[in-house]
Amino acid sequence: MNDATFIELTGRPLIAGEARGPLLRLTHPISFWGGVDPVRGQIVDPRHPEFESIITGTVLAIPAAVGSSSSSAIMLELLREETAPAAILMGKADAILALGGVVGQELGYAPIPIIEVAPSDLERLPDGASVTVLKDGRVTLS
């Protein structure tokens, strides 16, 4: 499907919230630890196709989280440093990235929505378009 066919999709909120930003769709799974610098809010794994992209303020779509279990800690630091994406859309829920969000809430950091989205829906998302994430897990064009 191409961009023109995208109207909206509904995911499952892992951490509910509202956000808006340009969609950054990663074409390859990522390990936040070793893959993202939380101070710069940037992808730093030279083997990743979106190497050097800034994730801060984006609606970040990730097919899957792989690699290190320390990725929870990088998620927490992104929240603490205020370099986090505006929202994260994940192809598969796991106990790693969203957990960083849960702990961030306990420590009083500003939360971001994290939504589980069917992998087939993720592929329909128009990279670069401005999208809005709603509390009920809907993702629409802004």
Add this chain to the structure above:
Amino acid sequence: MSLHLTQPERDLLAGRSGEAAALAMRVVTSAAELLGAESLVEISSAHIDGCLHHGDGGVEFAEALLKGDGQVVVPTTLNVGALDLLHPNVVRADGHKTDMARRQMQAYVAMGAEPTFTCAPYQVGHEPGVGEQVAWGESNAIAFVNSVLGARTERYGDFLDACCALTGRAPLFGLHLEENRTAKVIVDATNVPEALKSRDVFYPVLGTWLGLELGQEIPVIKGLPRTTTRDQLKALGAAAASSGAVALFHVAGVTPEAPTVQAALSLGREEDSAGPVEWVSQAIPHLPRTIHLESGGLQHALSRLSTAADTERIDAVALGSPHFSASEFRALHHCVRGRQLGVPFYVCTARDTLAEVESAGIADELRAAGVEIVADTCVVVTPILPARDGVLMTNSGKFAHYGPSNTGYDVLYGSLEDCVESAITGDVMRSDEVWAW
């Protein structure tokens, strides 16, 4: 579907065992809800991957637990920190980072965790039995405890592992349940030459291939020698958990849940056929596919482990991810004995393993040859390497994977013997003929 808690669990949540236990229980129950678990499971041990300093949020969290009188309620080991507490000058960090890293490590020790500071707790006496429910962090340790020891954990991230240790509970989902441990794909290594399968250098490459090819899918590998060692399985799992999200692999005739290929394919099957759960009916009809390991796929994985494949010079060597075992130290000692290494040469290990090789007299001989032994931490998690560029040679799939982004070094992958031979003068010596088939 909602989460059912027992009375003792509700008491923990209500703060009857203190504020830290309540905070930990809130995190455990939030995780359980977002993962879709219907209840929690009691665990018998934990491994905490939360004492490594990535930024000050991790310190705030650990100290919040400590301030709330947090204490682990099951035997708990600690993963690497950002400092070598035994050799304080090894790490090149500034005063603030050093201070925060130390506070983070000490907070968990103060909560009753054992100061093992290793990514390979299974090498220092923490070995849960087959079927035991545990909560472990650290991707290689997760793969090892599930696959090689047959205990059951999910992939726990930093913080959740600590919260499980403080509550003695984990969300009951995923790999805690036998029906989710079934192999979904057969990887056939029968055609790989026996000479290659007998070499340690094969296993990180196989693991890298596995992670790239399967992501999170559970394989049963057939055709590996029954004599495959724990060090080889450790290297396989660590690489697979770096390039992919492999948390469990079975090796027919080698790992405990796979006496045969069929056994790994039928794990939890009785529960499956009795269960009315919707996804089961979707998962059963097709037979698992078989992937035959071929030279091309392995060559691709091998090439991914080097970002400086054509280099003729190396600037440093790093071994020990996961942490070096005593048997790996003996193999290194055999190669290095009586020689002098010409480039910085690091070996990372646990303090307990170091004590073992110190008393065997090996450590001093290695140091005399030019080996720097790093304990409690490792070269890709904290600044240890000399300058922020150059070529790092390693026999570790995990170092090869994370080295470039975490250290700024390019990496060159080779066997233990290749690493030692290349380190004598800095000129690359690699024996690649073992890969030609």
